[in-house]
Amino acid sequence: MSNGIKGKRFLIIGSGRLGTSLYRFLDTHFPGSALILGRKEKNLFSSQYLTPGDYTNFLDINMVSSLEAIFITVPDDYIKEASRKLLLFYQRQRVIVHMSGSLPASELDYLRSKGGYYGSLHPLQSFPAPFMPPERMENIIYSFEGDEECLPFIYKFVQTAHSRLLKLDEDQKLALHIAAVYASNFVTAVLSFAENILVSTGIQDIPKNEVLAPLVRGIAEGLENSSTENLLTGPVQRGDVQTLSKHMHYLQLHKLDYKNYQTLTDMILDNPHFNIPNSTKIKELLRRLS
Missing domain, CATH: 3.40.50.720 (NAD(P)-binding Rossmann-like Domain)
Incomplete structure (x- = not known):
């Protein structure tokens, strides 16, 4: 000192x-x-x-x-x-x-x-x-x-x-910062949406951050050894139209933020790194519910 x-x-x-x-x-x-x-x-x-x-x-x-x-x-x-x-x-x-x-x-x-x-x-x-x-x-x-x-x-x-x-160089520096905003700031915002869903339904036995933390930790640990195209899981990755439909109806029924769910689903479908089955049916579902 x-x-x-x-x-x-x-x-x-x-x-x-x-x-x-x-x-x-x-x-x-x-x-x-x-x-x-x-x-x-x-x-x-x-x-x-x-x-x-x-x-x-x-x-x-x-x-x-x-x-x-x-x-x-x-x-x-x-x-x-x-x-x-x-x-x-x-x-x-x-x-x-x-x-x-x-x-x-x-x-x-x-x-x-x-x-x-x-x-x-x-x-x-x-x-x-x-x-x-x-x-x-x-x-x-x-x-x-x-x-x-x-x-x-x-x-x-x-x-x-x-x-x-x-x-x-200057151009690379700005590109890196934009990528970092996606990987950090936007992820935090999406996690806030997830927390709101837990709070709205009254899940309280375990704090909301502790419920979500293992999911985030799993992705972060996976990213240490692989790229994102190998890490995607869930109903969109599986092309599970029925589950996605249930999710969307639930969010609309409870007046939760279904627009962001739609937008993020669209982003996954449009990403060339992800080969999503039933992508046409999922797109039709999103249009029908928008």
């Missing part, structure tokens, strides 16, 4: 879920090396995982002189605003990365007059809470797009996290 704000190796701009989780990871592997820059007053920002001297709401030359790397972890719309204070300091050969999944490294081009090397480093992971355990940043995939000069540091960081690195 640190005992002051001088002599830091890493600056984290942003005190949200990603920034604080990154701090905890860095403080575990490089104790006393990281400083968080946030907007709150020092007396309003605290955590059992944070040493008081590791947080500041302002910067001066003494804080930045020893920095090896700067991580910008604020939401996409605030990256330029949050990093603008870096214009006050010459960056020499320092590595400066934002951690947005969708924005390119060029978002930081306006800082280049101050020196330094720039990039975008994105963890393919979700951070639903602040100060998550260091393991949350380990054994995952990181993507990097930006200056080649950043790579020695980036490889060292990823190696410390026991993770793998994807080197991408």
Whole structure:
């Protein structure tokens, strides 16, 4: 743990879920090396995982002189605003990365007059809470797009996290982020629909998340060893028109969200990776019930 704000190796701009989780990871592997820059007053920002001297709401030359790397972890719309204070300091050969999944490294081009090397480093992971355990940043995939000069540091960081690195161009980076939204955010939304169905029918003996978790875990474990075309199961995969009809009628009868059920079924039928039997009959069923 640190005992002051001088002599830091890493600056984290942003005190949200990603920034604080990154701090905890860095403080575990490089104790006393990281400083968080946030907007709150020092007396309003605290955590059992944070040493008081590791947080500041302002910067001066003494804080930045020893920095090896700067991580910008604020939401996409605030990256330029949050990093603008870096214009006050010459960056020499320092590595400066934002951690947005969708924005390119060029978002930081306006800082280049101050020196330094720039990039975008994105963890393919979700951070639903602040100060998550260091393991949350380990054994995952990181993507990097930006200056080649950043790579020695980036490889060292990823190696410390026991993770793998994807080197991408701008187009690939955006495509990866879109895929991640499908695999994480949209899946969470679909699980919320599933929870609503359980709640509406009064199933309470076991908490709704515990009912669904084994299904999700099974898919995640299967994905470690296979691609999605080998993982699909259920009535659509079997071409079970009768079961699908019962599902749709149940959802309509109970005024539940049958439109999303229809849309997702259509998506499976239209996916060339899935060879669905009785697809024509299922399409007719969907049209009839829409």
